[in-house]
Amino acid sequence: xxxxxxxxxxxxxxxxxxxxxxxxxxxxxxxxxxxxxxxxxxxxxxxxxxxxxxxxxxxxxxxxxxxxxxxxxxxxxxxxxxxxxxxxxxxxxxxxxxxxxxxxxxxxxxxxxxxxxxxxxxxxxxxxxxxxxxxxxxx
Numbered sequence: 001x002x003x004x005x006x007x008x009x010x011x012x013x014x015x016x017x018x019x020x021x022x023x024x025x026x027x028x029x030x031x032x033x034x035x036x037x038x039x040x041x042x043x044x045x046x047x048x049x050x051x052x053x054x055x056x057x058x059x060x061x062x063x064x065x066x067x068x069x070x071x072x073x074x075x076x077x078x079x080x081x082x083x084x085x086x087x088x089x090x091x092x093x094x095x096x097x098x099x100x101x102x103x104x105x106x107x108x109x110x111x112x113x114x115x116x117x118x119x120x121x122x123x124x125x126x127x128x129x130x131x132x133x134x135x136x137x138x139x
Contacts, residue, residue, distance in 0.1 A: 004031060006134040012122035015086075017050065017060040020132070021117040025109060027134060033108050036138010040101045040118065043131045046090035047122050048097035054117030067093055067123075090123035097121060105138060 006027050010020050024040065042049050053059040071089045075081045078088035101118065104111045112118070120130050 001036075001137065002033070002139065004033070004134075004136045008132040008134055010120045010130045010132065012047070012120065012124075012128050012130060014125050014127055015122055016064065017052070017119040017121050019054055019117045019119050021054065021110075021112070024118055024134065028105065028108060028110070028136065033105065033136060034139050035107075036105045036136055038103045038105050038110055039133075039135040039137075040103065041133040041135070042099040042120065043133060044094075044099070044128075046087060046094055046124050047120055047128070047130050048094045048099055049101050049132075050097060050119045050121050051101060051103075051112065051116050052119055053115045054119075055115045060119070071096075084125070086123070086125045093121075093123040105136065 008020065008023055008027065010018055012018055028038065040049060052063070071092045073085045073089045075085050080088045080091070120132070122128060122130065
């Protein structure tokens with residue numbers, strides 16, 4: 001059993017879903033692994049991780065639109081507003097989604113479905129550098 005660790009930085013341009021599947025696959029390919037478990041952990045509280053369809057951009061658009069309606073950006077609704085009107089809604093969106101993924105790896109590749117991709121979901125308006133802690137455990 002072997003372990004590998006890596007830090008991956010994803011640059012965002014503001015709200016939206018940023019696919020990082022290729023970067024993660026490239027990291028796994030950089031050493032010869034076969035089978036195991038990949039953990040992807042986002043080290044932030046105002047963004048999240050998501051496995052979602054990567055074939056039709058309407059899916060990510062619709063997700064964004066749904067969350068805009070679900071979590072309103074209205075300063076009157078929150079006490080935590082010092083970092084701007086998008087900050088507390090970003091924390092709520094992150095709490096409703098996830099910051100960690102566990103993905104099986106087989107034959108050196110994540111076992112994602114045909115149309116699945118790994119995304120960082122930026123919930124803030126401004127660009128950010130988001131850090132992902134990658135951990136592989138296996139053979």
